[in-house]
Amino acid sequence: MSSRARILAVCAVPVVALLVTAAFAPLPFSVAYPGMTANVLGDDKGKPVITITGADTRETSGQLRMTSIVATGPQASIHLPDVVTGWFRTDEAVMPRDAVYPVGESTEQIAEHNADQMKKSQDTATSAALGHLDKSAKDVKVKLSLADVGGPSAGLMFALGIVDKLDGDGAGHDLTGGKNVAGTGTITADGKVGAVGGVPLKTQAAHRDGATVFLVPVKECAEARAELPDGMRLIPVTTLGGAVDALKALRTGGDVPSC
Template sequence: MSSRARALALCTALVLGLVVTAILAPLPYSVAYPGMTANVLGDDKGKPVITVTGAGTRRTSGQLRMTSIVATGPEASVHLPDIAKAWFRTDEAVMPREAVYPVGDSTEEIAEHNAEQMEHSQDTATAAALDQLGKSSKGIKVKLSLADVGGPSAGLMFALGIVDKLDGDGAGHDLTGGRTIAGTGTITAGGKVGAVGGVPLKTQAAHRDGASVFLVPRKECAEAQAELPKGMRLIPVTTLDGAVDALKALRAGGKLPSC
């Protein structure tokens, strides 16, 4: 074999080795999918998601569904073929692992962090809802119960559920207008709605579970529109007050904000 042929063979072997290594090497990404949704006006595992004591509550119709995503765990290995496949599917998304799991390196640490985030989200949702209604938290207690869900992204829907249970639209009607409405967004005690990530997958989860309207943090409008299921209507929101006003307008056939 000539020296040139040997050099070419060596180069080819090196390239093949690099390709195989790239294919087999784990990468710092997670693959995410549409997750579960839950009606915050209903029950979860036989218990009401929202329980209010110290104030009367209303019977409600329709649904307010919180949405979620699921993702490969922090200990799972994601390789180049997994990422390539996900890029060409609308029901999968590639996300940096630190964006999905910003705290902890183990399933246990992450579960603990997500549980803390969910508890904080419930507290701020309660504070925001009572403030929106002009009610004091001294005499009214709200318990939120939703198993197997963590993180802060259900805050907006929890707050809307509390408002609907206590007051509806303030004129004897449900906020939902009898519809199945889904959404996502963090909430502060002052009622500001924040972005959450994974919105295209959440709109698909909502569509799968019967929702026709999706409340989205305004900053994530473009992301939500990119993979929006057919027939799904987006309503951008920045505050709890704005979300309540939008649902009132939707029920009454009024003008709605749009992305």
């Protein structure tokens, strides 16, 4: 063996060792998958998702589905092969663990944080919907109930559900037009819709559960288009009012925004 070959062989040993170590060392990532969806106009675990008192409500048809993702837990060991596999699959996403679990490390801390975010999301969704309809929270009481779901990303769909139950499209029709409409997005009390993350996985969850229309925060259009399921129509939104107008136009054949 030449001296050059011996040098290369010696150098290769630590490189191989490094690669083996990297392959089996835990990495700071989580792997996410399409999660559950729920029709906010219907029931969850035998209870209405939206209960309204102090105002007349409508019987609705069609569906407004909130969407979610599920991810490996904060203590899960994710290794290089998991990351490589996730990069090449459309039904998985590899995400920095801190992006999925930004607060705390224990399951209890994370559950508490997510529950708090969900409660705030429900409160702002109620404020946004009642404000859109020029109704007072003193007169109209809204209770939102959705088990085993945390985080703020259902805000838009909660707000749309409240609007549909109270007013529909304002002309006696359902906002959904009888369709199965899904979506995601945070919402502020004044009706602004914000980005959420994990949109490609959420469109897959929506498609799996029969949705044909997906409302997406406008800043996440490109991400949503990249892995859009066949037959799914994307509608970009920036505000609650814009989402309501888009659904009205969809039902009547009007001009509907697209990504």
